[in-house]
Amino acid sequence: MKISSSDLPKIAGRHQCVYIACHSNPDMDSVSSAWALKTYFESIGIKPKLICVDPIPQDISFLLDASSIALVDPINNKELFSSDDLLVLPDIANWMVFNGETDEYDPGCKTLRIDHHNKGRLSADYEIVEPESSSTCEIVFGVFEQLGFAVDKLLANVLLAGILTDTGAFVYSNATAQTFKACSKLIELGADKESLMFNLFKCIEPETYKLLGVLASSLQVFDEGFVMTTSTYNEISKLPLAGKSAYIDGIIQTVSKTNFGVRVSEKEPGVLYVSFRSRFPALVDVSELAASLGGGGHKAASAVKLKMEFNEGVEYLKSACREFAKKYEIPTK
Ligand SMILES: [Mn+2]
Numbered sequence: 001m002k003i004s005s006s007d008l009p010k011i012a013g014r015h016q017c018v019y020i021a022c023h024s025n026p027d028m029d030s031v032s033s034a035w036a037l038k039t040y041f042e043s044i045g046i047k048p049k050l051i052c053v054d055p056i057p058q059d060i061s062f063l064l065d066a067s068s069i070a071l072v073d074p075i076n077n078k079e080l081f082s083s084d085d086l087l088v089l090p091d092i093a094n095w096m097v098f099n100g101e102t103d104e105y106d107p108g109c110k111t112l113r114i115d116h117h118n119k120g121r122l123s124a125d126y127e128i129v130e131p132e133s134s135s136t137c138e139i140v141f142g143v144f145e146q147l148g149f150a151v152d153k154l155l156a157n158v159l160l161a162g163i164l165t166d167t168g169a170f171v172y173s174n175a176t177a178q179t180f181k182a183c184s185k186l187i188e189l190g191a192d193k194e195s196l197m198f199n200l201f202k203c204i205e206p207e208t209y210k211l212l213g214v215l216a217s218s219l220q221v222f223d224e225g226f227v228m229t230t231s232t233y234n235e236i237s238k239l240p241l242a243g244k245s246a247y248i249d250g251i252i253q254t255v256s257k258t259n260f261g262v263r264v265s266e267k268e269p270g271v272l273y274v275s276f277r278s279r280f281p282a283l284v285d286v287s288e289l290a291a292s293l294g295g296g297g298h299k300a301a302s303a304v305k306l307k308m309e310f311n312e313g314v315e316y317l318k319s320a321c322r323e324f325a326k327k328y329e330i331p332t333k
Contacts, residue, residue: 228263
């Protein structure tokens, strides 16, 4: 059920315990929006619990204290939530994104989804879903403005960090006039753009660039008009410090004469993390491609996780991408 910002306090107040989930393999938008929502709920006397199925990346520590985010195992712990609880799902469109494993999941409590992903397979009890927003942090900031919740300097920094990373520092097509307005207000509220840019984009581990070398050497352009890079578990495991960088997925959407790019990473043996990036998001909707394989995301950026042996998975993806690519004319530049 679609709700408005003003419904939030009474919905949260109805429940015994409020949980706020970061998604599996959490990024800045996930952790920042979850942390921001926790700050709001605390301001109205609710003490939510932050949870995540994966550890929070160390590189977020410059921004916020993630030590209160509890590591949970919702698949094996069926008693995690009681029927009186509310589970808040920021930046989460599918149960697989929440639990890291499967869409076949029922938390056994009420759910509230606040998200900017379209084509979500998860139907929550309460929803604030805005696919036109750049990031969940942009939505959350809009919610705070409507609620009249005062955003201090720390919170402004946290929200701006989520927007900056989800837009690739405004490079991606999801950065709209509304996004710039929100960022302008956040900077006026005290967000330190220069410090964020330094910490987010100028503190890259050298191994990240070595990983880029692995990706560049595997890069293959297909006649159907797409590009693919692959990295095996063996290659990735030698570079444990290679962080998540916007630049890494960025390269697959910049190759001339292609419509979209694919990055295949075997992060665990037999588990392929696949990112899709559209070069023409208004025309080539890679969320369709991801959805056809069981994943999801946006027109410009989507993903799927496949449990397949590396070579078999890569061949499977090549044929799915070839089929999808046939729908589009190959760009002249
Ligand atoms: Mn996001």
